[in-house]
Amino acid sequence: MSPTMTETTVVTLKIDDREISARSDQTVLEVAWENGLFVPALCHYEGLGDVGACRLCLVEIKGSPKLTPACVVKVTQDMEVVTQSERLAKYRRSIIELLFAERNHICSVCVSNGNCELQTLAQKLGVDHIRYPYLYPKVSVDASHSRFTLDHNRCILCARCVRACDEVEGAHVWDLFGRGVDTRLISDLGTPWGESETCTTCGKCVHICPTGALVEKGKSVAEMVHARPRFAAMARVRSSSGR
Amino acid sequence: MTPEELNQAAEREATASTVHDHVVGVCTSTACLASHSDKLKKEFDAAVKAKGLKNVRVKAVGCCGLCASGPMVYVESKANGSSEAATRTYANVASEHVPAVVESLGAAPVAALACDTTQPFFTRQHKIVLESSGVVDPERIEDSFVVGGYQALLKALTTMTPEEVVDTITRSGLRGRGGGGFPTGLKWSTVSKAVGDRKYVICNGDEGDPGAFMDRSVMESDPHRVLEGMAIAGYAVGATEGYLYVRAEYPLAVKRLKLAIKQAERAGLLGANIGGTFFSFKVDVRLGAGAFVCGEETALIASIEGRRGSPRPRPPYPAASGLWGFPTLINNVETFANIAPIVKNGAEWYAALGSGKSQGTKVFALTGKVLNTGLIEVPMGITLREIVYDIGGGPLPGHTIKAVQTGGPSGGCIPEAYLDQPVEYETLVKLGSIMGSGGLIAMDDTSCMVDVARYFMEFCMTESCGKCVPCRVGTVEMHALLTKICEGQATMTDLEQLEELCEVVKSTSLCGLGQTAPSPVISTLRYFRDEYIAHIEHKTCPAGVCSGLKSGAVKAQEVLA
Known part of the structure; x- marks a missing residue:
């Protein structure tokens, strides 16, 4: 991306009644996290382009009738943001419940048990049961790759892997295929991952996956720990090397 | 020329x-x-x-x-x-x-x-957009010349500045005919003031509401009018390239538009130095691949760019950063078809038509349980009753009109009692529906409102792009609940959950598709809650549509009991 021509300034704004100063090129989510505020997010990841897809980071901005995803909106002078309200808490819980109902998320047998962002958020948001009927889709597991496994049962379609592979690794192995609830993650236009000619086996997608959808082989229940710091370092190197 | x-x-x-x-x-x-x-x-x-x-x-x-x-x-x-x-x-x-x-x-x-042709179906109409539909041969540009085709474009190019054109459109009061009703003049002026090395004009011909065929008809019957409107828009906002995004399910419209572009280019009315002036404008046709969501402007732009047709959060709006990141004006087919008459006859002439904050005319695809179905163009402010009973000829023999559905899967059902309300953007919103792109479905006593809501939910469910969670999963869950109600398996708890999901999906979805997907449910619940309750508590479908349930009316006392 070419550097933007608009000048970066320092602005002050209010988040949850707290006076906060920030750079004008920062997003509301970045600023909120920087200041230790809890705003849930699943599709956002530092170093990746934002898509505003998971809808968990929705916040109320004074003067706007609609809820706004904090990950894509930049801070402005005198902005007033509400990140915690009864309504937002209700919506966030519903979205987490919908994600659990969509695929077959069985924590007790998942390799990511204990290291899963979906699970953690559910606990933090007080989701103790799922009110919506489970859809129980019949989805497959792609274990054709020599080192990694793709388990569609755990995929939440956040597309972090798609962006990490495209924006950071530059290989663009992953894509989304199909529509609506039938959307699936595919590698190399639908060929099995193990036969992919573009995959560099770098593992970025695996370490950035919030759930147990992309995992290292040979891991048993609760053994899959994502190496997040490693990814953050790679993303930083990438973004500082002349982009 | x-x-x-x-x-x-x-x-x-x-x-x-x-x-x-x-x-x-x-x-x-x-x-x-x-x-x-x-x-x-x-x-x-x-x-x-x-x-x-x-x-x-x-x-x-x-x-x-x-x-x-x-x-x-x-x-x-x-x-x-x-x-x-x-x-x-x-x-x-x-x-x-x-x-x-x-x-x-x-x-x-x-x-x-x-x-x-003296019947109200013909006499109650007021044709501006469809003025030359059915009169000109859409495959001969000379036919369009006889009825004044391209006169407005040359008038704008030779006698008006771009600012004057924008001002004319603003004063005419024209609002986006794609459904949202955003003031067209405001959009044009935003794009004209936006800074960019290049600008684009896009015509949205991805008409996808079930049962709606206004735009198809305009593109098939009078393609030059659309091209002329786009060229005027290009001149007004400072764009030299335009894209016509048409769904591939409209092969005849695509064929005629492509032919019309060729003819207009040959006549010097599109392409380089139009009418001998310094203004150049090129139009290309792009085909959609059958996704309803590509009618959403950011998804449409992604599709033209060759990417997956899924929407992105706005802002930035296309007016600031649209196609390939350049300022882009995007309007619907019917909006562009209104431009040439406005430029030709002046803003005052157009503003004088209609009522309230809704000026001009609106084309509707009138379908459903009425005698006359077809394509109609009526002045804004006409009542729904006039459309259904006079133009539509009223219900089929032996039946009564129960409701009118406008706005397709993003709209709502307006019950018979409110049919005397005028067709205006604000009024329809107040009634829980929207103007929409122009689908108008009449429903009679044989239509089950729960079934109608389920039908539209099924549509939204299969057309959801799958990007954001509430629309992708929420529509599936709502459809399951509606199916349960239709099958007589539901309880009042399910109804509660349905209403709660409506609110979640409406408030948290990324784009217009998800935000309006619950509308048919919300509006039928608002006016026909008794039908939902009849299905749930009495296992009865009042209209006799839902198989497996008793048919026939449930008495009001029973519903309350």
Whole structure:
């Protein structure tokens, strides 16, 4: 991306009644996290382009009738943001419940048990049961790759892997295929991952996956720990090397 | 082509047509083509040729409106020496009628086929967008010249500044006809003021509401009007390139638009230095691949760029950062079709039509349980009752109208009691529906409102792009709940959950598709809650639609009990 021509300034704004100063090129989510505020997010990841897809980071901005995803909106002078309200808490819980109902998320047998962002958020948001009927889709597991496994049962379609592979690794192995609830993650236009000619086996997608959808082989229940710091370092190197 | 040359071309065409005492116009729009009107036109050609009639012209025209009675044919005859033409309209014309119609030229009309054009279906309409539909041959640009085609474009280019054009559109009060009703002039002025090395104009022809065919009809019947509107827009906002995004399910519209672009380029009315001025404007057609969500502007732009057709959060709006990141003006087909008449006749003329904050006319695809179905154009402010009872001819014999659905899967059902409300953007929103792009479905006592809500939810569920969670999963869960109600398996807890999901999906979805997907449920719950309760508590479908349930009315006391 070419550097933007608009000048970066320092602005002050209010988040949850707290006076906060920030750079004008920062997003509301970045600023909120920087200041230790809890705003849930699943599709956002530092170093990746934002898509505003998971809808968990929705916040109320004074003067706007609609809820706004904090990950894509930049801070402005005198902005007033509400990140915690009864309504937002209700919506966030519903979205987490919908994600659990969509695929077959069985924590007790998942390799990511204990290291899963979906699970953690559910606990933090007080989701103790799922009110919506489970859809129980019949989805497959792609274990054709020599080192990694793709388990569609755990995929939440956040597309972090798609962006990490495209924006950071530059290989663009992953894509989304199909529509609506039938959307699936595919590698190399639908060929099995193990036969992919573009995959560099770098593992970025695996370490950035919030759930147990992309995992290292040979891991048993609760053994899959994502190496997040490693990814953050790679993303930083990438973004500082002349982009 | 300069304005003088355009006038000359129009005169030449008009003079050439004086040798024809009779013009037989055969509708060749999709609806009539489905009843083999193309074959019919060939038979007319052959019959005229066989009889050696040199004073008869058989021409293919666009949609005449009364699609339910197709194929439509009209005969325009001039009395000897007079320049005034009398028109006869025939409905349901079949091959065996061809000799009789040809025989009747200059004699008494064929009574058996006559279509009464004094009926309200025709007289209550006010045509601006469809003015030349059914009059011109969509495949001949010369036909458009005769009715003033491209006059407005050359007027704008030679006598107005871009700012004056934007100002004219602003003062006309025209609002986006794609459904949202955003003021068109405001959009134009935003794009014209946006800074960018290049700008684009996009025409959204990805009409996808079930049962709606307004834009298809305009593109098929009068493609030059759309192109002219786009070129004027290009001049006004400072764009030199335009894209017409048309869904691939409209092959005839695509064919005619492509032909129209070629003809206009040859005539110097599109392409480089239009009308001998410094303004250049190029139009390309892009085909959609069958995704409803591509009618959403950011998804449409992604699709033109060759990416997956899924929306992105706004802002930035396309007016600031659209196609390839450049400022982009995006309007619907019907909006562009309104531009040339406004520029030609002035903003005041247009602003005088309509009522409240809704100016001009609106084209509706009138379908459902009424006698006359088809394409209509009515002035804003007309009541729904006039549309359904006068133009639509009222309910089918033995039935009563229960509700009117507008706005397709993003709209709502308006019950009979509110039919005296005027057709205006704000009024329809207040009633829990929207103007929408123009689908208008009449429902009678045989329509189950829960089933209707389920139908639209199924549509949204299969058309969701899958990007954001509430729309992707929420629509599936809502559809499951509605199905449960229809099957008589639901409890009041399910209804509660349905209402809660409506709120979640409406408030948290990324784009318009998800945000409005619950609308049909919300509006039917608002007006026909008793039907939901009849399904749940009494296992009864009042309309007798849902199989497996008892049919028949549930008494009001029972519902309350």
